[in-house]
Amino acid sequence: MLVAEGVSKSFGGPPVVQDVSFTLTRGAITGLIGPNGAGKTTLFNCLAGSLKPSAGRITLDGVRIDGLRPDQVFGHGLARTFQIPKPFPAMTVLENVMLAPPGQLGERFWTNWLRPGAVAAEERRIRDRARHWLDFVGLTRLAQEPARVLSGGQRKLLELARVLVAEPRLILLDEPGAGVAPPLLETIMEKIEVLNAQGTSFLIIEHNMELVTRLCRPVLVLAQGRLLLEGAPEEVKRDPRVIEAYLGA
Amino acid sequence: MELLAYGSFFLCFASIFAVMALGLNLQWGFAGLFNVGVAGFVAIGAYASALLTTSLGWPVALGWIGAMAAAGIAAFIVGLAALRLREDYLAITTFGIAVVIQLVALNAQALTGGPFGIQSIPKPLSAWLGAGLAWNLAYLALVLGVVGLAWWGLERLVAGPWGRVLRAIREDEAAAASLGKPARRYRLQAFVLGCMLMGLGGALYAHFVGYIAPEDFLPVLTFQVWAMLIVGGSGRNLGAVAGAVLVWGIWTVSGGLLRDLLPQAEQARGAALQVVLIGVLIAAILVARPRGLFGERATVSRHAAEDAT
Numbered sequence: 025m026l027v028a029e030g031v032s033k034s035f036g037g038p039p040v041v042q043d044v045s046f047t048l049t050r051g052a053i054t055g056l057i058g059p060n061g062a063g064k065t066t067l068f069n070c071l072a073g074s075l076k077p078s079a080g081r082i083t084l085d086g087v088r089i090d091g092l093r094p095d096q097v098f099g100h101g102l103a104r105t106f107q108i109p110k111p112f113p114a115m116t117v118l119e120n121v122m123l124a125p126p127g128q129l130g131e132r133f134w135t136n137w138l139r140p141g142a143v144a145a146e147e148r149r150i151r152d153r154a155r156h157w158l159d160f161v162g163l164t165r166l167a168q169e170p171a172r173v174l175s176g177g178q179r180k181l182l183e184l185a186r187v188l189v190a191e192p193r194l195i196l197l198d199e200p201g202a203g204v205a206p207p208l209l210e211t212i213m214e215k216i217e218v219l220n221a222q223g224t225s226f227l228i229i230e231h232n233m234e235l236v237t238r239l240c241r242p243v244l245v246l247a248q249g250r251l252l253l254e255g256a257p258e259e260v261k262r263d264p265r266v267i268e269a270y271l272g273a
Numbered sequence: 274m275e276l277l278a279y280g281s282f283f284l285c286f287a288s289i290f291a292v293m294a295l296g297l298n299l300q301w302g303f304a305g306l307f308n309v310g311v312a313g314f315v316a317i318g319a320y321a322s323a324l325l326t327t328s329l330g331w332p333v334a335l336g337w338i339g340a341m342a343a344a345g346i347a348a349f350i351v352g353l354a355a356l357r358l359r360e361d362y363l364a365i366t367t368f369g370i371a372v373v374i375q376l377v378a379l380n381a382q383a384l385t386g387g388p389f390g391i392q393s394i395p396k397p398l399s400a401w402l403g404a405g406l407a408w409n410l411a412y413l414a415l416v417l418g419v420v421g422l423a424w425w426g427l428e429r430l431v432a433g434p435w436g437r438v439l440r441a442i443r444e445d446e447a448a449a450a451s452l453g454k455p456a457r458r459y460r461l462q463a464f465v466l467g468c469m470l471m472g473l474g475g476a477l478y479a480h481f482v483g484y485i486a487p488e489d490f491l492p493v494l495t496f497q498v499w500a501m502l503i504v505g506g507s508g509r510n511l512g513a514v515a516g517a518v519l520v521w522g523i524w525t526v527s528g529g530l531l532r533d534l535l536p537q538a539e540q541a542r543g544a545a546l547q548v549v550l551i552g553v554l555i556a557a558i559l560v561a562r563p564r565g566l567f568g569e570r571a572t573v574s575r576h577a578a579e580d581a582t
Contacts, residue, residue: 072451074450074451093450093455094447094450094451095449095451095456098451103451103452106448110448110451111445111448112441112448112449113444114569114571115437115440115441115572115573116572116577118572118577119437119572119574119577122434122437122577123437123441123454130434131435131438131454133435133466136429137426137429137430140429143434144576146434147574147576147577148576151577168571168572170571186452
């Protein structure tokens with residue numbers, strides 16, 4: 025569903041991502057691993073529109089998305105989370121999630137004056153949807169708390185709920201397991217499995233090999249900005265090139 | 274009777290300031306836009322309405338609408354260019370623009386009357402009510418109506434999805450963009466709508482006093498409106514209005530006291546003392562209540578607070 029062809033990104037110096045090409049299959053959970061500084065997050069940012077690739081093209085279901093702004097990429101059904109979660113700290117957990125559904129009637133300011141009834145009805149529907157996804161990730165109890173009170177792991181879950189309520193076709197998760205306590209990590213992995221079974225595709229950056237091995241088929245390995253190989257997690261883990269990339273020659 | 278006259282006069286000014294503070298609250302309190310050019314947009318509204326109703330003889334109501342349109346168009350042009358800038362740079366830019374607007378008012382003599390300003394700005398309904406207490410009270414009712422309308426309109430806006438997007442952009446632009454919300458468009462909308470209210474405030478002022486001049490729109494006006502918002506509590510319309518009444522109250526009382534207590538030769542220094550006094554008040558409020566008297570609430574949308582059924 026997502027095709028990257030020859031994607032490169034440099035910031036003036038040597039390229040951080042160099043000539044990377046791959047295809048994400050619909051319904052798959054694809055892993056993206058590699059040592060620190062391999063360019064994983066930069067590649068993510070290129071896919072999500074936060075960065076404009078220096079070269080190459082990216083298409084999502086045949087539509088070119090490279091060079092679009094992040095909000096436009098989101099509009100095409102590709103959503104992402106952040107390595108360090110970005111909740112809206114002063115807003116309630118519930119409204120963090122209510123924000124996300126695209127194309128809300130009341131997002132156009134004049135409809136709040138001209139069609140208040142329709143906006144109110146839509147708000148109630150969105151609130152119920154948001155509650156459903158908060159329930160899914162187990163944050164219902166904290167719905168009316170400001171998001172700043174959440175722990176690191178809960179913030180990851182909030183980001184997940186916030187993305188899910190928008191019903192994207194493809195979700196990019198940047199280290200969903202980083203800094204998450206083991207019981208919460210188990211929850212996050214279960215949620216990803218359930219969602220995937222319901223048809224959502226994922227691309228996941230992760231260092232936690234337990235998570236990668238359990239969820240990801242296939243796994244892409246990035247090292248020094250280049251795509252080293254692609255394969256099942258077991259193969260990848262055994263491959264001497266991968267071991268060398270992680271441990272150094 | 275004298276108290277009533279003074280009270281209506283005071284409340285008129287406070288309510289006019291409240292309209293401006295509501296506009297600034299939309300920009301700063303909800304969208305995080307650091308507009309330090311409030312006086313400039315107030316001036317545009319005041320001059321637009323004054324010119325439309327004197328030179329062109331339009332009815333006052335159309336003058337007010339014209340004031341909002343003029344301030345809105347100016348804000349749109351300024352916003353297209355300046356809203357790319359972040360915080361402090363936006364502040365410097367808007368401050369500069371306000372100074373330019375004031376200088377234009379001072380120097381474009383053919384249009385604005387230059388330093389002499391514009392006189393005999395029509396006071397609505399004064400043909401029937403005269404210029405005394407009855408007119409003051411009627412105008413107060415009119416201004417209160419405008420405050421009420423602005424309040425209602427803003428509450429509809431900010432306590433719903435649009436306000437939620439503004440808040441999200443203010444708190445984390447990258448996260449909001451990753452959720453499909455284009456920051457620039459919303460910022461521009463908030464900036465234009467806020468400046469329209471400032472322009473309306475300027476028009477209300479012009480038709481209340483009946484005379485405007487460039488010195489009415491000095492940076493101290495911007496300072497006053499900011500003080501009102503910070504003291505009252507930004508991010509809450511109640512805070513903007515309460516702050517307007519409170520700060521204007523302190524401003525007028527301290528002004529009166531200084532006039533009475535200080536000798537003639539020291540009056541100019543007394544005016545500076547007023548600014549210091551308000552500055553101390555802001556500092557005290559920020560220490561005691563960092564979010565102002567009425568801080569913002571965590572829940573934005575009026576629909577999000579209700580319990581699920």
